[in-house]
Amino acid sequence: MTWLICLKAIVWRELLRFLNQPSRLISALVRPLIWLLVFAAGFRAALGLAIAPPYDTYIPYGVYVVPGLVGMVQLFNAMQSSLSMVYDREMGSMRLLLTSPLPRWYLISCKLLAGIVVSVVQVYAFLAVAWLCGDDAPPLGYVTVLPALIANGVMLGALGLLLSSLIRQLENFAGVMNFVVFPLFFLSTALYPLWKIREGSEIVADICALNPFTYGVEMIRFGLYGQWNGLATLVVLTVGPLLLAGAILGYSPSRGLIRRKAA
């Protein structure tokens, strides 16, 4: 019961902070919507997309890119949570959480779950706008995509937590954007299919195929159409727990890197 009360409080606080900052929701929506409404309009003419699963017919680029943009919402939310963790650590409010009598691994997992809840809220807000803009995912797809969103949220949220345990100062966060977020996003199938990338560069396509975010996006893409991609699921469900284990280690009192900042 104690554990559940603590979990509810951490999720509640994260949601409350999110709702207290309407600009956060707006910016979370504006970024993918620019891609959907502006870039997709431009790419539509330039890119021809063949029929490939999960789609059973030719689709416009605007439809193809929606799962990738869902991944983008989750990726940026994870980085926002990570930034917030670094900020909390620098400002001291992180200490309150870490001095709870519950185990450290549990507190970190609660923090991760809270971030996933916020990211799922953001994703559904984006999917609602995308639907209004003409996205044609089947109605049931909005339900079947949920497990993929949670699994991808675990993977990306755990990455964010791991990064927050490694970053020593808030100022270093710009480097995360350059060296983690942008490569993860652009070297994936979020914006273009793998076969299309391979037409341009074998090396880039190989890198994309090694990028776990690619599999997160594909899991969402298949989920959104009520289908299941075994390889994507396997990769996401393997990488997520590994990253979470790294994050828990990063916040461990005996081995963690928090000590660098804490004193």
Add this chain to the structure above:
Amino acid sequence: MTLALEVTGLTYCFGQKRALDEVSFAVERTSFTALLGPNGAGKTTFFSLATRLFDAPAGTIRIFGRDVTRHPGEALARLGVVFQDPTLDLDLSVVQNLRYAAALHGLKPRLAAERIERELARFGLFEQRHQKARRLNGGHRRRIEIARALMHEPALLLLDEPTVGLDTPTRSQLVALVHQLCHEEGIAVLWTTHLVDELNDEGDRVVLLQRGRVQAQGTVPEVLAAAGAADLHSIFGPAPALLP
């Protein structure tokens, strides 16, 4: 009788720098103990170890007999903490901050609501209960942080330089308030500070920490005798010259 806090041979290094060197001292139940030391003495490092933000490679910290490293859950459950840096969530209201802290200790909502009401009344903050922490002054924020540390009724209260940045009257009020808590509620208090005027010469115990080592400990007269100082103001020796 089990001590509220028992520190034995605690050593901690940041790289080559030894921040704490074989530190040993104790805080008795229902006593007010000041961990007194100048800036850089190792007080905050000790505080981080006592609250298990990180573990010490050598030495032990026991809270009511429970080793902080081996039994962190049981040790931290009896500990209330007020950090040196403000740790309130400024975007949440006073009540929301208190409710969050109560939940981190597993208090059920009804019990948490009762405790919140009690602490708000005790600290004279009932009218501010729905205000966001951001809108409160420094003195009120500190009171909330102390109230928050008391939500789970700890038996030991650690306060790390809680009066930093406060004006003199507010400082005096806080010192008196925590002494009152100690005497009336029977809570053991460890108050870290470098401000000697925050000590009560008659009842307080003092642990004098300098350059990571305990130089003396006991009542104020005992510490003055051990340090060879005439009064608490001269206990750290002459201040280094700021200008050549």
